[in-house]
């Protein structure tokens with residue numbers, strides 16, 4: 308795919324495509340400039356490829372701290388290469404020729420670090436003190452970036468230039484005083500540590516320290532989390548007695564030079580995934596030539612409401628999100644935390660003051676030919692907020708505590724009190740599901756509480772979906788599969804409204820549904836769920852879907 312980096316009006320640089328991109332196309336593939344395993348994964352994942360460690364691990368031969376899944380990963384990471392260093396390290400002392408040949412044969416990894424094409428990213432870390440074990444991952448990552456840069460540079464022209472190692476944006480100006488101070492302290496510590504290996508090539512002076520501070524703030528906004536799939540309770544996904552849920556866990560942190568140029572959207576049109584340490588980016592919808600290509604840095608429409616998303620992005624990345632999801636009224640943000648209208652048969656949503664304020668802001672900033680036309684074209688928005696958009700003046704139409712369809716008043720304080728009465732039984736249910744033991748009277752209590760919740764909250768409110776999902780798990784645990792399937796479907800119906808029918812979240816939920824259908828032996832239903840899942844997963848993972856979700860093969864066979 309021909310992509311181009313362009314300057315945008317509100318987000319700095321960004322990536323566009325020069326041609327129309329069909330849905331599910333792979334648009335970008337890249338190996339990291341530098342990467343580092345996260346501390347909590349050191350005992351469970353390979354420090355080079357970040358895949359799960361086998362029972363027989365290969366430690367770094369020099370410092371024995373990082374664990375690798377194979378000799379190949381060990382050599383690529385820059386740990387000592389046995390076959391090349393045996394004499395230096397005295398591994399083959401005075402053996403007969405035959406014996407030496409034999410030892411070489413059985414110990415050789417079949418390749419050498421010199422032709423592996425990777426910088427030895429760990430070599431400088433295993434000299435002297437084991438500082439990478441105590442410094443935060445992003446500081447160790449900064450060390451790897453600097454070392455790679457120095458190794459690649461010719462130092463003939465007055466020492467290495469550190470500033471602009473990476474042509475990436477940074478957020479130093481927006482950091483709090485404490486964060487700035489922390490970066491300066493870590494910068495000096497890192498410089499001290501690097502002196503052990505690179506004393507002659509990295510001077511210990513204030514300019515270099517300041518440049519490392521800039522590098523740290525670039526890492527803060529540009530590094531990506533490398534994730535792996537994890538299945539609930541460590542069970543294999545189709546080992547069901549309980550529904551299986553898939554979550555992504557962060558195992559490593561990496562900087563991708565070109566990948567860093569993709570901006571964020573809470574309604575992204577591209578999706579990133581990782582095989583080993585390689586980044587793959589795929590279009591999740593048809594994208595017209597010239598349109599911006601935007602990933603999600605975490606928050607998405609459907610997952611959180613607008614104010615939560617914006618707060619996360621501001622706290623973590625120091626920017627106020629300017630994406631379409633945060634700028635334009637959408638169904639999900641209206642109903643996510645919405646209340647039900649008190650008038651019988653009215654499907655309108657009632658907003659609290661915080662959501663109403665955010666939605667009103669969106670209207671103020673709307674840029675387009677006709678707001679009414681834009682909104683009324685959306686059937687779902689019309690269903691929950693018809694009255695508002697039939698008005699000619701939208702300047703103050705999101706009045707809190709008023710139904711957006713019929714204008715009826717709703718006493719949100721009383722509604723809130725009613726919701727609070729249901730929370731204890733939902734909390735008990737969550738604990739019971741986690742422990743795997745469901746007391747008989749608990750489910751009856753919870754079913755009553757759901758009815759109360761549904762009487763107060765809008766039918767598309769996310770809280771109902773969460774509770775329905777928990778109830779489905781509880782019914783699975785006590786073996787009442789028909790009820791489990793009904794509640795699982797109820798949860799999916801709400802999530803489809805919040806995320807859209809083809810979102811990856813729906814794919815993951817369909818996996819749970821298929822697991823119940825499998826236990827019930829419902830072949831036709833499994834076929835339907837699997838076919839929908841395949842469509843969604845191939846949109847996000849293309850031909851890698853089978854690798855990311857190995858149990859899909861099994862479901863396909865069952866279907």
Ligand SMILES: C[S@@+](CC[C@H](N)C(=O)[O-])C[C@H]1O[C@@H](n2cnc3c(N)ncnc32)[C@H](O)[C@@H]1O
Nearest residue numbers: 318319320476528567568570571626628629630
């Ligand atoms: C990984 S960089 C993306 C490339 C960046 N725009 C550049 O010029 O190099 C992330 C930074 O881009 C900007 N950015 C990305 N998405 C944005 C959005 N939705 N709204 C506002 N700024 C955004 C922010 O400054 C953020 O810190």
